[in-house]
Amino acid sequence: DTAVSQTPKYLVTQMGNDKSIKCEQNLGHDTMYWYKQDSKKFLKIMFSYNNKELIINETVPNRFSPKSPDKAHLNLHINSLELGDSAVYFCASSQTSGGTSDTQYFGPGTRLTVL
Amino acid sequence: SQQGEEDPQALSIQEGENATMNCSYKTSINNLQWYRQNSGRGLVHLILIRSNEREKHSGRLRVTLDTSKKSSSLLITASRAADTASYFCAKFNQAGTALIFGKGTTLSVSS
Numbered sequence A: 001d002t003a004v005s006q007t008p009k010y011l012v013t014q015m016g017n018d019k020s021i022k023c024e025q026n027l028g029h030d031t032m033y034w035y036k037q038d039s040k041k042f043l044k045i046m047f048s049y050n051n052k053e054l055i056i057n058e059t060v061p062n063r064f065s066p067k068s069p070d071k072a073h074l075n076l077h078i079n080s081l082e083l084g085d086s087a088v089y090f091c092a093s094s095q096t097s098g099g100t101s102d103t104q105y106f107g108p109g110t111r112l113t114v115l
Numbered sequence B: 001s002q003q004g005e006e007d008p009q010a011l012s013i014q015e016g017e018n019a020t021m022n023c024s025y026k027t028s029i030n031n032l033q034w035y036r037q038n039s040g041r042g043l044v045h046l047i048l049i050r051s052n053e054r055e056k057h058s059g060r061l062r063v064t065l066d067t068s069k070k071s072s073s074l075l076i077t078a079s080r081a082a083d084t085a086s087y088f089c090a091k092f093n094q095a096g097t098a099l100i101f102g103k104g105t106t107l108s109v110s111s
Helices: none
Strands: A004-007 A010-013 A019-025 A031-037 A043-050 A053-057 A064-070 A073-078 A087-094 A110-114 B005-007 B010-014 B019-024 B031-037 B043-050 B055-058 B061-066 B071-076 B085-092 B099-101 B105-110
Touching: A004 A087, A010 A019, A019 A031, A019 A087, A019 A110, A031 A073, A043 A064, A043 A073, A043 B099, A053 A064, A073 A087, B005 B085, B010 B019, B019 B105, B031 B061, B031 B071, B043 B055, B043 B061, B043 B071, B071 B085
Parallel strands: A010 A110, B010 B105
Antiparallel strands: A004 A019, A019 A073, A031 A043, A031 A087, A043 A053, A064 A073, A087 A110, B005 B019, B019 B071, B031 B043, B031 B085, B055 B061, B061 B071, B085 B099, B085 B105
């Protein structure tokens, strides 16, 4: 049973296109995240949702729009894709938002390549 | 920047040797976490050490924390080829709402 799953695993698309990445967790966690990992493996938080409510929105272009239909799902929609959006996108979840013993569970990642 | 810094950036050792990775951070913490990322995979949580703890063990892993120096180290003893991965330290941001990851140490263990 996969705890945090993402689809697709690979995504190759042209500049200017719109694409979505889906994430689901079956851990019963309240909080979900999107991270972007660049080619140098630097991992940066993009968004965080707690029980379907947005709690973190880092400095991310508004072409990126997260959507959480329920607390088990957090999808990422990207409009007008640019070359610089090429990266690996990770979804993660945790029991709560913050807390002294909160650990995060990561999905396998979606490698996005914009041509 | 709240980001942690790991060193070394890359480490190559032989099977059976110990590997030590260090992490420094700038702001106060409630806890520090270490994660492993195998090539092409997501991150996996390894160990969490609280600010009032100095050392913690989990199998072949030993993590130390020195809050006065704002640093932590991860020691992997008797390394195996399967330990080849990138290792990241992470701490919560000041709001306590998201983890801030360091740049990672890439460990290569050859047999």
